[in-house]
Amino acid sequence: MSIRVQALTKLYGQQKAVDGISFSAGPGVLGFLGPNGAGKSTTMKILTCFIPQTAGTASVCGFDVIANPLDVRRHIGYLPESNPLYLDMYVKESLGFIAGIHKIHEPEKRIATIIEQTGLGPEQHKKIGQLSKGYRQRVGLAQAILHNPDVLILDEPTSGLDPNQLIGIRQLILELGKTKTIILSTHIMQEVEAVCNNVIIINQGKIVADDTLQGLRNKNINSTLEQIFISLTSN
Numbered sequence: 001m002s003i004r005v006q007a008l009t010k011l012y013g014q015q016k017a018v019d020g021i022s023f024s025a026g027p028g029v030l031g032f033l034g035p036n037g038a039g040k041s042t043t044m045k046i047l048t049c050f051i052p053q054t055a056g057t058a059s060v061c062g063f064d065v066i067a068n069p070l071d072v073r074r075h076i077g078y079l080p081e082s083n084p085l086y087l088d089m090y091v092k093e094s095l096g097f098i099a100g101i102h103k104i105h106e107p108e109k110r111i112a113t114i115i116e117q118t119g120l121g122p123e124q125h126k127k128i129g130q131l132s133k134g135y136r137q138r139v140g141l142a143q144a145i146l147h148n149p150d151v152l153i154l155d156e157p158t159s160g161l162d163p164n165q166l167i168g169i170r171q172l173i174l175e176l177g178k179t180k181t182i183i184l185s186t187h188i189m190q191e192v193e194a195v196c197n198n199v200i201i202i203n204q205g206k207i208v209a210d211d212t213l214q215g216l217r218n219k220n221i222n223s224t225l226e227q228i229f230i231s232l233t234s235n
């Protein structure tokens with residue numbers, strides 16, 4: 001398994017944002033669902049070494065997030081919810097910058113491949129600040145996958161996209177999920193149906209469902225995914 005989380009807990013002051021969760025994930029797309037404030041982003045920030053946990057352990061490709069953060073970062077790509085980008089940089093320039101950080105071999109070649117893969121071709125000569133939201137998401141995704149990580153953490157990657165852009169990004173996630181372990185946080189149930197193999201639902205910092213998408217459906221035969229989500233998280 002590429003991701004292993006054991007009894008993970010995060011306290012912000014007195015507030016328990018993540019409350020002793022355990023799960024593991026291997027190649028494929030794992031939908032990480034939960035209402036606002038459930039603890040999804042906090043878990044993702046711990047897995048990507050942005051914040052430390054209060055208790056428990058988390059590892060990525062066998063590397064512990066506290067003991068081996070540099071190894072974790074080598075194996076992980078992260079698209080945060082806020083998708084922070086340097087708006088004054090040109091698309092190619094920003095990818096060159098990230099390639100430098102990762103010391104990527106033959107960066108020009110790799111950047112060309114990623115531009116093709118993320119559909120950035122027509123916009124590659126623009127400044128990021130001139131791009132539409134969908135294309136900015138593609139730049140964020142391109143930056144996250146540039147070093148060809150085994151694990152991808154995507155925090156609401158399609159929020160605010162128009163239906164055309166949405167389909168493009170979902171197809172890319174599906175394609176990447178064939179070989180990589182992807183954790184995808186989303187509030188869009190249609191998206192879960194479209195791309196996820198497995199689903200974890202988290203509520204008030206605790207896991208309330210951890211199953212395959214099919215398994216979740218089989219256990220709730222007359223309910224839509226939305227109804228299942230509401231019944232597990234409405235307290």
Ligand SMILES: Nc1ncnc2c1ncn2[C@@H]1O[C@H](COP(=O)(O)OP(=O)(O)OP(=O)(O)O)[C@@H](O)[C@H]1O
Pocket residue numbers: 012015017034035036037038039040041042043
């Ligand atoms: N830096 C922080 N300081 C204090 N509390 C925080 C901090 N970051 C998050 N929290 C709190 O921790 C809880 C979990 O937040 P988190 O952002 O992980 O939720 P989420 O599931 O990602 O929500 P959303 O779907 O709204 O993005 C929330 O109650 C939030 O207010």
